[in-house]
Amino acid sequence: xxxxxxxxxxxxxxxxxxxxxxxxxxxxxxxxxxxxxxxxxxxxxxxxxxxxxxxxxxxxxxxxxxxxxxxxxxxxxxxxxxxxxxxxxxxxxxxxxxxxxxxxxxxxxxxxx
Amino acid sequence: xxxxxxxxxxxxxxxxxxxxxxxxxxxxxxxxxxxxxxxxxxxxxxxxxxxxxxxxxxxxxxxxxxxxxxxxxxxxxxxxxxxxxxxxxxxxxxxxxxxxxxxxxxxxxxxxx
Numbered sequence: 001x002x003x004x005x006x007x008x009x010x011x012x013x014x015x016x017x018x019x020x021x022x023x024x025x026x027x028x029x030x031x032x033x034x035x036x037x038x039x040x041x042x043x044x045x046x047x048x049x050x051x052x053x054x055x056x057x058x059x060x061x062x063x064x065x066x067x068x069x070x071x072x073x074x075x076x077x078x079x080x081x082x083x084x085x086x087x088x089x090x091x092x093x094x095x096x097x098x099x100x101x102x103x104x105x106x107x108x109x110x111x112x113x
Numbered sequence: 114x115x116x117x118x119x120x121x122x123x124x125x126x127x128x129x130x131x132x133x134x135x136x137x138x139x140x141x142x143x144x145x146x147x148x149x150x151x152x153x154x155x156x157x158x159x160x161x162x163x164x165x166x167x168x169x170x171x172x173x174x175x176x177x178x179x180x181x182x183x184x185x186x187x188x189x190x191x192x193x194x195x196x197x198x199x200x201x202x203x204x205x206x207x208x209x210x211x212x213x214x215x216x217x218x219x220x221x222x223x224x225x226x
Contacts, residue, residue: 001172031211031212032211032212034211034214034215036215042219043203043217043218043219043220044156044203044205044215044217045217046214046215046216049212049213049214051212089155089156091156093211099144099161099163099169099210099211100158100161100171100172100211101158101211101215102158102172103148103155103156103157104155105153105154105155106155
């Protein structure tokens with residue numbers, strides 16, 4: 001089981017603001033990092049799977065970066081919209097446990113109109 | 114394309130009763146897994162399977178059994194339900210390794226009284 005920390009735990013922003021969250025994980029034996037978006041009363045939906053140090057992924061207004069050497073990933077949302085309100089989960093896996101994802105507790109984002 | 118299908122959506126059990134949560138996927142995914150989600154705890158892995166006939170324990174396996182007789186199905190059995198098993202359960206699958214995203218079912222909300 002990996003030690004995964006996500007910060008902040010929750011965040012309120014105004015519509016149109018840009019924001020970012022952090023996911024920290026052990027840097028040793030890194031294999032992959034997943035980001036998921038989880039809306040209330042729905043199931044988690046994959047955003048990105050990142051495997052290489054320096055990876056940058058983008059999907060619309062959402063992007064993510066990965067630093068495997070220092071053990072962190074940032075998720076950015078540009079120009080937040082109310083429909084971006086959700087909990088954002090990260091989940092790393094290491095080569096020692098490459099068949100298991102360990103999920104962080106998530107960052108709960110609320111975008112106020 | 115149905116994706117990952119979980120049944121039932123809701124279930125109430127009395128302490129000591131047994132039941133099976135069903136999970137089926139039609140994407141020919143080799144990897145399947147069960148998570149439970151509790152407030153403040155994030156998603157925790159119960160059991161997983163990397164292919165038919167192969168299962169392994171996750172972070173919180175006690176009180177649960179699984180089997181994988183076909184690629185499509187991965188049922189989760191509670192042999193003697195306890196109030197501590199009150200939770201929301203998610204089944205998830207992916208192609209064959211964790212450098213691909215998980216596809217989640219819609220969840221089963223279980224209450225044990």
